[in-house]
Amino acid sequence: MQTVLVIEDEQDLAELIAFHLEKEGFHPVVVADGLAGLNEARNNPPQLILLDLMLPGMMGTEVLRILKGAEKTAAVPVVVLTAKGEEIDRVVGFELGADDYVVKPFSVRELMLRVRAVLRRNGEAPKPSQMALGPLTIDTEQHLVTVDGEEVQLTSTEYKLLMNLAERPGRVQSREHLLQTVWGYNYIGDTRTVDTHLTRLRSKLGAAGDMIKTVRGFGYKMEQ
Template structure:
């Protein structure tokens, strides 16, 4: 049974999400503010976190940033829940490491589909070839570890899958739509800017090695050996 931590300050909504998670066979935990949510995430190491953006005390974006910046919790996928739907809010959520973004009001069916899709992505097995090397970039697929010039780079589960997708298809151009299908596992209703945001964040984390990710203007991306 997979554990899902819900960090939501609206009590009725939090309990409703917990109810639907239980119905779907998950083990839900509920925290009502950022501080207790952060503590519970570190204590229980859930399989996934549903995180409200607007929280009392510590904001959801700061909770996400702290989780993704810590080695013990960086690999836990996070879905942001928020009443804000503007593009800038989505971008901020992705920039601090969120794996997905759901705008309130949402249907329970949509939320459960997103939960299962993100869990499926994060739980997929790594390929059997254990080491993938591209210049100073080394990907240890058995340990899900990425290093550049010998220094470990902490990636979210979505960033790691995006990097693997590009590295395993090095030299091949992939459209943004193809990357959405391959990495996120479902349609984003044409919102291909999700890919651009994650590529930018990935390049930043990889430093000079990020220059291997090439933009194909008006189409998508490819990764080239140095």
């Protein structure tokens, strides 16, 4: 199990992040101030660090500078969490070695996707055995889809379409992108193929099918 060190002094936010990390298959370690976070990272290097910039004890920028300057922790990816959204703050974070930057307030779901994206760039991230979106549950190991506890029989293509949308909630997927990722086309095919399969998928999902939204003139997205 991969360890994610959360250095965040807002207790409610830290607990929320830890809860979702556990759901995603990670082992969260939470520390509330900069110096303690630095010591934890030095003594027990995690697979990834979520680092707030505004911290008691030692500022997050200083923690980041020291971590990236030390041989033992230089390779540990760091995602910076901060209320500072100005361009200069992002630039400073990246110059100090941050791998990604998330501005508060943020969607926890988006944060989990960022964590996985950073870990994929640095090695394989664990895949959750189940995904839950509203009444929809997907067991990724058994390829089992249920809506309100009732199993839904999907074809392989319908399952791939559903996973493509469910893994990127809120993100619009173009018809061309879906053709390439689901059907494996290396060219722009007939996008009506996507529309036909999405219509059948929505129908099979019943009420949960309403979470799949059409973005007129572009494609589809999944929303809770």
